[in-house]
Amino acid sequence: MSQDHPYPPLKLADRVCSLEGRGDPFTAYEQLGAETRTALVGLLPDQWSFEGKRALDFGCGAGRTLRHFLSEAEAGELWGADIDAASIDWLQEALCPPLHVLRCEVDPPLGLEHGSFDLIWALSVFTHLTDNSIPWLLELHRLLKPKGLLIATYMGRWTSEALAGEPWDEDRVGMNVLRHDQDWSLGGPVALMSDWWVRAHWGRAFEILEVEPLIHGQSWALMRKRDIELTTEELERPEDGPREFAALRHNLRQVQREIELEQQAHEQSLKAHEQSLSWRVTRPLRAAGRVARSFRSR
C-alpha cells in the first residue's frame, strides 16, 4: 500500500501540483496519485500485465504516481527519471528498491539503451516542455521497444481560460507556448496543444490509439511506437494548410500580450517604489511643517 511508505518533504510533493487548499496535503497527494494510477491502468490494453516488463515514468517528480506501482515494480522493473535532483535523491533513498531512478539533464538523451522499455508515461510533462519538447518525444520513441506504448498528457482545451486568459479556440492553437522562461518553482513554462496538432506531429512517430479527453484538466493520449526513424525537423515541420500559420500568428500575439502585461506590472511597481521613496525623503520636511503649525496655533 502506498500509504505504508514515507512521503516526500512537502516542498517536493507540492512542486508537482499545488496542494494548497486541498485539506491535509499528504491525503491530497495520496489521492491524486491514486487517481493518476487508475487513469493509466484504464488506458492500458485489457491484456496488459507488468510481469517481466520495464516501464518508465518520465518526469516522475518525487514519485506521486510511481509510489502507487510498488507491487508492479516487484513483478517487473519500474523506472523514474526527472531533472529535479532533490526529488530523485529522495526517491533513491526512500523507494529504491523496488524502484530504479535516474536524474536527467534538461535536454535528451537519457543515457539508457535503445529499446529499453515496454511502456513509458509522461504525465504533466509535455505540458511544460518548450524547445526540447519534440527532442524528448523522439528520445522516448528511441527508448521504447518495437511497438512499445507511450502515455503522454497534453493540455489546452480545458485550461485555456485559466492559463491563456481566453476562451479555447482549436483553430488558433497548435503548440502555443506561454511563460517561456517561467521558473519551475512557479510551475514552469506552459505548452498548450490542440488535438489536431498532436495528431499531426506526435502522430508521425506514434500511432495514436486513444485519447481520453479530460483527466485532471488534461488530455491523455495512448500511443504505439511506429517503426520509423525521424529527426526533430521532420516532426516539427508544419503540416499543409492554414491552421499551423494561424496558430503561430496567434502565439505571437499571446507572447506580445505577455510582454505588455509584464511591462505594465513593472511600471506600476516602479511608480509605487518612487512614491514610497519620495514619501520617505520628504518625511523630515513634513515633520518640520507639523512643528511650525503647532507653534503658530499656540
Ligand SMILES: C[S@@+](CC[C@H](N)C(=O)[O-])C[C@H]1O[C@@H](n2cnc3c(N)ncnc32)[C@H](O)[C@@H]1O
Ligand atoms: C508538473 S510536474 C509532474 C510530475 C509527475 N509526472 C506527476 O504527475 O506527479 C512536471 C515534472 O517534469 C519534470 N521535468 C521538467 N523538465 C524535464 C526534463 N527536461 N526532463 C525530465 N523531467 C522534466 C519536472 O521536474 C517535474 O517534476
